[in-house]
Amino acid sequence: MAPEITRLHHVGHVVRDMPAALKLYRRLGFALPTPSYPAMVPQDGGTLEPFGAANTHADFPQDFVELVTVVDVDGAGSRVPADARLVPLNAPPSVLPSLMERINATSANLSDCLDRYEGLHILMLSSSDIEATAARFTNSGIKHGGVNTVRRPVGPRVETVRYLEIDGVQPGVEAEGRIGVAADLDPGIQSSRAADHPNGAVGLVDATLCIADPELDAVRTRYEAYLDRTPKANGRGYVFDLGAATLTLVQASRLAEALPGQQPPALPALVAYTVEVRDLAATKDLLQTNKVPLGRAASGELFVPATAAIGTVIAFR
Template sequence: MATEITRLHHVGHVVRDMPAALDLYRCLGFVTPAPGYPAMPPREGGAPEPFGAANTHADFPGDFLELATVVTADGRVPADAQLVPLQAPPDVLPALVERINATRANLAECLERFEGLHILMFSSSDIDATATRLTAAGAGHGGVNTVRRPAGGEVETVRYLEIDGARPGSAAEGRIGVVADLDPRIQATRLVDHPNGAIGLVDAVLCAADAELDAVQARYERYLGRAPRAQGAARIFDLDGATLTLVPASALAMLFPGEQAPALPALVSCTVAVRDLAAVEKLVRNNKVPLVRASSGDVFVPAAAALGTAIAFRQAEESAGQGAATTVR
């Protein structure tokens, strides 16, 4: 059954050391702009200093891959980091700081669990319809939020909701939610040619304990408004040009040889479509990053070499007009 959920909107890789993460992603052939760090003076009259949480994106036409970290007193800040001084009316500033600190606390809790993928956001063509459907299905959520942020001289409006599970704003496997489809006009201003030829997210893998797989599947049927198909031991939710794969812990190594989930349930992998898989293999190996061949024919960087998550690459063709991967060769 088709719903208003369209594709993967983004996945988020939560890391402890942003400079190390930037080095890794650039070795894998992604263009990752200088991360943004919110900043405030620690005292009146002082220079702004970074605090809270920082992030950057590897952007594609219809989705993106996020790198996020918490700011700590002894943590490394990239040399090219962009400090973003908070500017808001006095009556708004405390709420803004509180929201940033809440994000930081959420990410810190993720890192206590493990370093890796903790954010999974789906894209919706009608976010209000998504909220109504989730409520009717008994899936708790925090309602539709709206934020506005600068985007290349314009203001981008982002509308999203977070699904509540283990605690407000977070399911057992991390921060799960739905975001209104990206504005293609604004997203186009962020696009670059990645050296690895990446053109879009095509899969995310969620690993669950064998005994809990049916319950996790039922949750995601409510979230997505559709049923998965079976593929061996895995359950696959088909989206527009992408998939969400649920896999029992006992079968994870069949998909990704040598991989083990750091916790259960856990987001253990994301897959990016590329224009020329052979070229990616050459680029990554030349940069001294290990690659493993998956049973699907994809290649992936093991989690042990990729800051806690398997990062996979898949040969795909571009769809006309979208630039997103639709056909696997």
């Protein structure tokens, strides 16, 4: 039977300062909508106040890059963009406690991620059959929190999002970050919000995980179980071919060969993602015009170094 995981669903870039991150991404040529912040009215009354985790997406037809932050309640005013979209949390009293628990747990996990480093911390794989993935994980002894279902309005339609998160060093978190699987995006809904990015980006085609040399084979074995396939060795680590994208594992001592000048912020760490663009020369011209520092990967791809991209390498193919 063919594996049900055939692409990347999204990666998540976790930042402390959303306005600064929006400015960076737009300078890199990504079109991002106004970020959404969950909000509630304080118990003592007043106006809506943001809380929890806020995000926005660089959307492509079949996947996306998420830009996410944790609201700093004590200093939220300085970090919430002036045009942020506050989304009131409306839920029946019977559901509200569990919803708040989920939001608080997500915020706590993201805060822990930021304590490690600012950068890429979320990797979601895309499954054509999320129930089959959940059953396969359970049968293989891979711990997870079960399939969650969220429904949200998208214009006149309702989008159903179904996902699971892998339990590693703690519930919902592996050593390298939040790793999980989501059901394939609805092509009709996703294509309606996919943007015409000035840099020509059309899809997410790789995520790179850097691993301490002695741990490489153990992590490879773990991802073989997640992905239900065997990777190819490439001299610096391994590459899992998902069909529409790849997942690259690179040993720490060889990272600078693959991405000259780059060092992992921690180990293990998601250190880079790659987007496909329509015209690499045009992308390069835009980045140079915007005075963005560029490197050249061993594969020939252009990349923005982590020091210029809030902790993650962003590559263009």
